[in-house]
Amino acid sequence: MKKKTLLIEIGTEELPSRFLYTMSLCFYQNFKKELKSYNILYKKIKHFFTPRRLALKISDIDTSDRILKINKKGPSIIDAYDKDGKPTDAAKRWANYCGISIDQASHFKNKKGEWLLYQAKKKQEKIEILLPKVIETALKKIFIPKSMRWEITNKKFSRPIRNIVILLDNHIVQGKVFDIDSHNFLQNHLCYKEKKIKINNAQEYPSILFEKNNIIADYEIRKKTITKEINTIAEKINGFTKDNPSLLEEVSSLVESPKAFLATFEKKFLKIPKKILVYTIEKQQKCFSIYDDKKKVLPYFIFICNIHSKLYKEIILGYQRVMHARLSDAEFFFTNDRKIKLEDYLLSLKKVLFQNNLGSLYEKTMRLQSLIKWVAKYSCSDKKNSSRAALLSKCDLVTNMVCEFPELQGIVGMYYALEDQETKDIAIALKEQYLPSYSGDKLPYTLIGCSLSIADKIDTLSGMFSIGNIPTADKDPFALRRLAIGILRIIIEKKIPLDLKMLIKKSLFLYDEKYTKNSILYDKIINFFIIRLFNWYEEKGYNINIIKSVFSYKLTQPIDIDKKIQALSFFQKLHYSKSIILSIKRISNILEKQNEKISGEININLIKKTEEITLFHTIENFDKFTKDLFKEKKYKEVLLKTKELEKPIYNFFDKIKIYHSDLNIRKNRLILLHKIIKIFSKITNFSYLY
Known part of the structure; x- marks a missing residue:
């Protein structure tokens, strides 16, 4: 077996930072699959990437000839x-x-x-012949949302590919990838005169890039380097930077030769609301804010340059000029917006279309006001303040600040509401109305925020369904699935006793009364919610049979569904649960075989045997004890109580002959069994759990 080190580097034009990590990972995974398909063995693969390169280094790859x-x-x-x-x-x-x-x-x-x-x-073909084919196939299989075509070759990739390196130890593997000949010259940093860096052996990668021009090909090392530098700089001015993983990851994907620098901005900009100031520095300019020990923003920022230059003073001045311009814009918009109160923007919403055939944002606001009063009854949020929050909820959308920085919607509304002396809960609700905005995002903290978020999301969702904008299997342009999951998460995690059926009908009524009589439209929306909820539990790893058993009852109150799933998941782990479930199965099988429907009350006078007397009294006591538990939906406590039924049921089957010669006694015993099934059917359909 001949073992060598294989190096592959794909030199490209600047790749989009937000897709860079995913692309590198896909290349790595695709390449592994291709090697497996040819039964080529290796020890390990490490993937590298920078904005201008994707690379793989494969240790101990078997290059010996193979017989297939x-x-x-x-x-x-x-x-x-x-x-x-x-x-x-x-x-x-x-x-x-x-x-x-x-x-x-x-x-x-x-x-x-x-x-x-x-x-x-x-x-099998020699590995030198196979590799170019394997590499090109692995590259072509990378999922790229938006790809480019270039030059007369009309090849397709995220960005034009300009350079190919394939080395087996010190041997150049000759071949073409995307019609580009392979060689042993790595793509250099964009800012250097020398366009290529010669590499003689695959073992030299990636250290040769760093030694020549401070290029760090390893993403994790790049991140650690940046983190260390910004912390060191912040400490020098007695400050610190807050953890911001998304910013760190984006910046690490924007540079390949990182160097951190400290810059300043004018103190007057500290008057800009903190969230807006930080947004401008971090989201707009991709720089790091610095805070003092009281968590106040300092008039400094740290930026990451993609080159190590002696002219660093000019670079700092350049960044400061750009930052000054951006903060001046933010200051101007803020000052201009505050000439009138947030509420005064309400009438301007009449000129802004919410959606074709669904009216303006003003009309949406009026619907939200009505809907939130109804939701507030269940969420226990203050009705008056909830209504006020709904009235102000969309006002910031027509401010200069949000028009310039759309991602600040809600946040701007919160700051402007506080400036107008609105209560803190109302102001915070304006920010929280868009939560959760993605899978795993945090939920609104305030009761008003929860109510407003539910009202806003259901209004959009029911409105979209009413005009036929319904998601398909592969398309959801209005993110309605995300809205549905958001509503469900708030209801369940905040324990709001809302019924989806009532919520949908109330929302549809506010659009048009005729929609409440449209059973097809209602069924589409309720089924959309139920499917989302079913999938959500499945993704969280709950037992599929438990999910099916609860959902078979077509419940529409998410809290009830959740409590039953939680209780059954707990019950299934109890040592006596199997015995109880098998007893239910046995009873169900007996009752199903009866030609006539078993119903009616138990005749106490026909109960003679000790075992059936014991079972009867146990059932009676169980019914009395659990009556309030069922009302309070304490299903876990009910299921714990079923332990008391285990032995009486077992003894009944062991000692009692159900099919007695006396038809009245037989029927009485069947009614007794039917009563047990009725108790358990209040919880779920146990037939899914056999």
Whole structure:
């Protein structure tokens, strides 16, 4: 076995930072799959990437020649020969495809029968010939949201590919990838005169890049380097930077030769609301804010340059000029917006379309005001303040600040509301109305925020369904699935006793009363919610049979569904749960075999045997004890109490003959069993759990 180190580097034009990590990971995974398909062995693979390169370094790859074993299964012997023993057309076609005659085929047997088999051995192409094909296939299989075509070759990738390096130790693997010849010259940093860096051996990667021009190809090392530098700089001015993983990851994907610098901005900009100031510095300019020990923003920022230069003073001045311009814009918009109160922007919403056929943002605001009063009854949020929050909820959308920085919607509303002396809960609700904004995002903290978020999301969702903008299997342009999950998460995690059926009907009524009579529209929306909720539990790892059992009852109150799923998941882990479930199965099977429906009350006078008397009293006591528990939806406590039924049910089956010769006694005993099933059916359909 010949083991070598393989290096592959794909030099490109500047790749988009937000897709860079995913692209590198896909390249790595695709390449592994391709190697596996050719049965090529190796020790490990490490992937590297910068904005201008994707690279793989494979340790101890087996480069020895390989013999491939070919096994091609043919038709069964029954189908391969006719009654006279002559090959059928199916057998002939198969043999022709394999390039053999029927006589050259062997046979093999398994449990299902006997089959024709073609076996052969052939020499696999040398690894030097295979590698360019494998690399190009791995690159082409990368999912790229938006790709580019370039030059006359019309090749397609995220950005034009300009350079290919394929090295096996010190040997250059000759070949073409995307019509570019491979060699042993790495792509250099964009800012250097020398366009290439010669590499003599695959082992030298990635250290040679750093030694030549401070290029850090390893993403994790790049992140650590940046983190260390910004912390060191911040400490020098007695400050610190807050953890911001998304900013750190984006900046690490924007540079390949990182160098951190400290810059300043004018103190007057500290008057800009903190969130807006930080947004401008971090989101707009991709720089790091610095805070003092009281968590106040200092008039400094740290930026990451993509080059190590002696002219660093000019670079700092350049960044400061750009930052000054951006903060001046923010200051101007803020000052201009504050000439009137937030509420005064309300009428301007009449000129802004919410959605075709759904009216303006002003009309949406009016619907939210009505809807939130109804939601507030269940969320226990203050009705008056909730209504006020709904009235102000969309006002910031027409401010200069949000028009310039759309991502600040809600945050701007919160600051402006506080400036107008609105209560803190109302102001915070304006920010929280858009939460959760993505999978796993935090939920609103305030009760008003929860109410407003639910009202806003259901208004959008029911409105979109009413005009036919319904998500398909592969398209959801209005993110309605995300809105549905957001509503469900708030209801469940904040324990708001809302019924989806009532919520949908209330929302549809506010659009048009006729929609509440449209059962097809209502069913589409409720089914959309139920499917989302079912998938949500499945993704969280709950037992699929428990989910199916609860959902089979077509419940529409998320809290009730959640409590039952939680209780059954807990119950399933109890040592006696299997015994109880098997008893339910046995009782159900007995009752299903009856020709007539079992109903009516138990005749106490017909209960004679000790075991059935004990079971009867246990059921009676169980019913009394759990009556309030069922009302309060304390299903876990109910299921714990079922332990008391285990032994009486067992003794009943062990000692009592159900099919008594006296038909009245037989029916009485069946009614007793039916009463047990009625108790358990209040919780779920246990037939899914057998």
